[in-house]
Amino acid sequence: MFLLLPLSLLAVASATGINYNDTLARTRFWPLAGAAFGENPAQCVNSLYNMDAEFIGQYNVVCDETNVDTCSAYLAILPTERAILLAFRGTNTHGELTQEVNVTFYQPARPFVGGGLVNPFFFDAHLALVQNTSLGADFQRVTSENQGFALWVTGHSLGAALASVAAGTIAAERLYPSNAILLVAFGQPRTGNQAYADAIDRLVPNTWRVVHRGDLVTQLPPKGFKGYWHHGTEVWYNNDMSEGSPYKVCPKDDSNDCSDSLLWYNAEDHGTYFDVSLQSFSQNGCSQVTTNQV
Template sequence: GGGGVANGTVFDKEMAAFLLNHSRVTYCDDALVANWTCLICNSTSAMAGFRPYLVTGENKRHVFAYVGYSPERNMVISVFRGTMYLINWIQDLEYYKMDSKYGECGENSSDYGATKCMVHSGFYDDWLSVRDTVLIANRKALHDHPGASVYVTGHSLGGALAAFGALEISLMLQRKDVGCYTFGEPRVGNKYFAEFWGAWLPLGIRVVHSDDIVPHLPPRGNTMMLLTDFHHTKTEVWQEAGSDGNFTVCDDSGEDPACSDSIPQWDRSIEAHLWYLGLLMRCV
């Protein structure tokens, strides 16, 4: 399996590997990221040339992100850290509720009432805690490099934050060509949010490794309540187990029953969450 095309979504395995390494960098010590001296930071020439514009440092909500420019790829990249407290976080995710309106929907589209897009407040508040600095850094980097492409990435909780980041960068720029690659991302909002997200991010890719439990959380709910049931954004790319597992580009519903949703509840694992594209999602 290399890439694949579904519904106009092109999955670029090499791009995924590049952005995955950026997602791994976030697990390194803040200072190593700020100085760009971590091992992963210098593991390839494309990584080594990267120039950070912004490294937030952990804030009160334990959110950490960085934004920078890759000369080799002429790309502005925003990256968000996952959680270091994985077991506790996974237990909490089971009980997350859809409890926050997402107002951007109504302001930016006539098709979605502002009241219909809902998200989980924990993810949303985490995003809001770094929103302004991340958006300003993107603006500055694009001012310096006006022809650059724009990408956003993150693993785990970082994937949820990347979903908000990619959407709001797209809205700020009024562009629909922002790339977003997330790895082991949980569900962040309802179906209205997922559809609004997909309309602005037709190139969005959500990689799920094998039986990783996190993409199945918070649970979908089976109340058939479109407002309060969680629903994934498109387009899932399902990686089979193992470092060289094939990749399946799933349908654009966000919840393809033939992809990772086909795994029964009792077969989902935490271990698969820690490995993506054959690499450990830690600072190694």
């Protein structure tokens, strides 16, 4: 199991401009993002925190035209971290991935409340989760009862894009103080245009897009296609991401100094972060399974 030490590790972002923390991302955000893929995220969260967590709810909604594929999120309170957690699940089926691609190519982008345009699949999926489940009401109650806590928002792949839209919306609509939001996104596809990227940079200053080496999904849609552009700040691990691995921080949006500098990309790097296979992790009850154990 992951050992979660009783340290806040920048849990409360009471001031803007805090630095990226590898331990925070590796031992908190990544397993919590991975838990969203499990059949029982409540069990995962309680296991990760030795029962010292309050699981509020899991929210599932049909999110594309097939009426089959679903998007999912969960909400929890982490008292030892003084944090509220909002985590989104990534793409769950090949059919859902096909729908994401089709919508991206053939439907117009949606206006974002904070400025710019957002991928229509991501925008509509986020809206459905908020409007067609109790997520919005539960979020309002939990944040009002835990003022002063940090708000941790995370996800992988599609979940990372949804986390980006959610964090930006929360900040833009002043549903929670922007300097208390920590957004850590893993393997995030390009989510909106450059104006959207600028909006996220402004609205959610404590944002890190973590990229594993040549993760192909982070290069989709292609840079500049229909105006798609990454927001900051990218944290690039050009290695296996095992403990102690170096990383490079690139604050500039879609910087050519980080993963955009590569000439090749692959799907394998997308499913493994911090030397832990996402599929094996979620299927093994949120136990840590490194790539050399798979």
